[in-house]
Amino acid sequence: MKKFLFFTILALVVFFQASLAQKIEVFSVLPNLPLITLFLLIFFLKDYKKMMLSAVFLGLLFDFFSGLPFGIFTLTFVSLAFIANMMLNAFISRENIFIFFAIVVFGTIAYYILNIIFLSIFNFFGEGELNIVLAPVFLKNMLIEVLYNLILAFLISPLGKFVR
C-alpha cells in the first residue's frame, strides 16, 4: 500500500508537469518538477533500489508525455540517479543540506548535457526527427531552469524528512 502511494505521488508529479506546470512558467521556461523529485530521492532516500526504480518510473512517464524519441528521458534520469548517487557516496557527505542544492544545480546542467547526447545518438541512428539547437538563447533557458529548479528545490526540501 505504501509503495503504491509512493509511485502514485510520483505519477502525479509527472501529470502535474504535463499540465499545470505550463501555468507557472517563467520567461517561457518550465520548472522541472519530476527532476527535482528525483534529486530529492537521490539525496534523501536510503533505499538505492527504490531510488533507481523511481528514476525509471519518472523517466518512462516523462517519455510518454514528451514528443521527443521514446527513452531519452528514462536514460537521462537513470544515468543521473546513478552518477549522483555514486558521487554522493564517494566524495560528499549527505549531512549538509547545501549539498542537495548543489545536486539540483549541477544535476540540471547534467540533465541538459545528457539529453543532448542521447538525442544526438537517436539522431545518429535515424530515430530522432527533431534537433536541439544549441543557440545562446538555449543556454539562457538552461540557466533560467537551473535557477527555477533551485528555488523550487529550496521550497520542497523540508519534504525530505518524509522521504527518509
Next chain:
Amino acid sequence: MEKNSKIKIFSILAAIVLLLIFLSLFFQREKFRDAIFDVAYIPQKTFFFIGDTFLNGFKIVFSLKDIIEENAVLRSKNEDLTKKNIELENLKKENKLLRNQLSLSEKSSFNLLDVKIVSFEPSNFSEFVVINKGSKDGIKKDMPVILPGNILIGKVFKAYENYSNVLLITDKNNKVNVKSFVKKDGQESEKTSYTGVLNGYFGKSLFMNLIEKKSDIKKGDLIITSGLDGVYPDNLIIGTVDIIKDDDNAVFKQAYLNPAFLPLNFTLAFVIR
C-alpha cells in the same frame, strides 16, 4: 549497499530501458500509450482547472482598476462591432444572392475534425501538445491544427491510435511560409504584402526570416500563412510582429512575432483534414 551491487542494479535497469527502446522501435506501443493518456487526462485536467481558477483569481484582485478601464473601452468597441456585424450580415446575404444569380457554389471551407488538447510537453527541449484523437479518427502526419478563429497552432507530428502529438509552430523544427495580412480597403490598401519563412524560437516566440529589405514591415502587422509550403493552407492566423531586426549588413530583414494562439489551455482545437 556495495559499490558492485549498485553498478549491477544500474546495469540491469539500463539494459531494461534499452530493451524497451529497442522494442518500441519495432513493436506497437500505441495501446500502452493510449491507456496512459486515458488515465492521466483526468488528474491533469483537474490540476489545470484548479491552477487556472487560482491564478485567475489572483490576477483579478491585482488588476481590478485595469479591468474597469478595459471594460469601458470594450463597451465602446462592442458597439462598433455590433454595427459592423449588422453590415457584414447584410453583405453576406447580398453575396449569397449574387452567387446564386451567378450559379457559383459557396466557397469551400476546411474539412475540420474537432479535438481536445489533453497534455503539454513536459520538457523545455521542444514544443508539443497531445490531442485526444488519432489515426483511428483519420488523423495523419502533417495535418495542420488550428484553434477557433483560424489561428494556427501547429501540425500533427505523430498519430497514434487514439491520440496524436502536435508539433507547435513555436518549436524550432517547425517551419511555415508566411506573409503579412493586407487590408483591401481603407488606408492600408497601398501597402504591399511581404513574405517570409517562420520557425519557432526559444521561449514560445516566433522568428520570421527572409523578409525582403524593401518591405514595409511594422510592429503590430498581422502575419498569416501563405500556403506556399504545401503543409499549411493559406490565410491561417499566426501572430503579430513584435521586434524587427534590420541590420545594414544583412541581406534580409528579420522579425520576432507574438504567437496568436498563446496562452494555450486544455481547449478545443481543430485538425484540418
